[in-house]
Amino acid sequence: MKQDLENSQSENPGKQILQWISIVLLVYLLIVAVGIIGTGFKSATGEQAKELFTFATNPFLGLIVGTVATALIQSSSTVSSIMVGLVAGGLPVTTAVPMIMGANIGTSITNTLVSLGHIGDKSEFQRAFAAATIHDFFNLLAVVIFLPLEIFWHPLEKMAHFLAQHLVGNGSLSVNHFNFVSAATQPIVSWFQGITHLLPKPFDSIALIILGIALIFLTISLMGKLLKVLMVNRAQDILQTAIGKNPLTSIAAGTLITVIVQSSSTTTSLMIPLAGAGVFGLAQIYPFTLGANIGTCITALLAATAVSGAEALPALEIAMVHLLYNSFGVILIYNIPFLYPLPILGAETLAAVASERTFIAFAYIIGVFFLIPGILLGATFING
Numbered sequence: 001m002k003q004d005l006e007n008s009q010s011e012n013p014g015k016q017i018l019q020w021i022s023i024v025l026l027v028y029l030l031i032v033a034v035g036i037i038g039t040g041f042k043s044a045t046g047e048q049a050k051e052l053f054t055f056a057t058n059p060f061l062g063l064i065v066g067t068v069a070t071a072l073i074q075s076s077s078t079v080s081s082i083m084v085g086l087v088a089g090g091l092p093v094t095t096a097v098p099m100i101m102g103a104n105i106g107t108s109i110t111n112t113l114v115s116l117g118h119i120g121d122k123s124e125f126q127r128a129f130a131a132a133t134i135h136d137f138f139n140l141l142a143v144v145i146f147l148p149l150e151i152f153w154h155p156l157e158k159m160a161h162f163l164a165q166h167l168v169g170n171g172s173l174s175v176n177h178f179n180f181v182s183a184a185t186q187p188i189v190s191w192f193q194g195i196t197h198l199l200p201k202p203f204d205s206i207a208l209i210i211l212g213i214a215l216i217f218l219t220i221s222l223m224g225k226l227l228k229v230l231m232v233n234r235a236q237d238i239l240q241t242a243i244g245k246n247p248l249t250s251i252a253a254g255t256l257i258t259v260i261v262q263s264s265s266t267t268t269s270l271m272i273p274l275a276g277a278g279v280f281g282l283a284q285i286y287p288f289t290l291g292a293n294i295g296t297c298i299t300a301l302l303a304a305t306a307v308s309g310a311e312a313l314p315a316l317e318i319a320m321v322h323l324l325y326n327s328f329g330v331i332l333i334y335n336i337p338f339l340y341p342l343p344i345l346g347a348e349t350l351a352a353v354a355s356e357r358t359f360i361a362f363a364y365i366i367g368v369f370f371l372i373p374g375i376l377l378g379a380t381f382i383n384g
Helices: 002-010 013-045 059-073 076-088 093-107 109-118 122-152 155-168 180-196 203-242 247-261 264-276 282-295 298-304 309-335 341-356 359-383
Strands: none
Touching: 013 076, 013 180, 013 203, 013 298, 013 309, 059 076, 059 093, 059 122, 059 359, 076 093, 076 203, 076 264, 076 298, 076 309, 093 109, 093 122, 093 155, 093 309, 109 122, 109 264, 109 359, 122 155, 122 264, 122 282, 122 309, 122 341, 122 359, 155 309, 180 203, 247 264, 247 282, 247 309, 264 282, 282 309, 282 341, 298 309, 341 359
């Protein structure tokens, strides 16, 4: 089957060229969508963006919002791109940082759901569920470490601001030198703005934001499908070649494949059937999963190129926060001896219990990703 697909692709180079052109157009539309959200959000809030998000200035609430939104959407790329657009429209970076951390937690639901496909075989399910939840435990541990640091000292925000300043400033890598991106997308953004201006205020701005979010959903969904057709078999070849050689190779492979397929959920989900079948062990899958966390940051960085002018700095800053957070998480947790085994221990323990009582697997998914965050969020609004 795989060979037939590869042969059919090699026999249709014209079709592949059209698919690659489509991907380029979809990247363009993604950048347009971010511009639309930023324009709509700025128009809707004026200078009141900070006041609009006062409920999320509590970092724990921001974390919950990011987790629930990503769990529902099942795409951290989509949520991070929306965050870039909102920051470009006036959402404070400090408010957005915990939401980005929450997106990391929420995205790990996808491969956990995939592991349920192995529930018919006890030992297979145990291996698959452990391989899926190691991503969950790593992301939860990263939040436990970095969120308090960010609350008190803002190290990620400060470093991201420093890097973004140099990129947006007068250096040779300046985003301002790439204003052709903004110039190329602005006519389409203005066209959408012209259409929504037919509505009375503030519904015109709200409609613009909704259109931008819908366009992000559409572009990332179509891009993912096209990239799967073009690259997943190659990604599997890279995976088979790289896994098990050494941790650095596995991390690099996870990063590369995620950049290729533009989805950490796809990358980590590729591993689940192989883990269930016993092809790879948990210690081999662990570093590969960490690479997927780093690779998923490319979408937010691409989205940040949509923004120019005064908003370019904060937009790039939140994208850089995403990259720094995931990179430092890997460096810190994977290299500190007493932290390294914690995600493995958590995943193995939970998988052992869930394989004996499968209802625990469902309770875990519903509780961690929806019920507990939902209760906390609802309680906050009631008390507020």
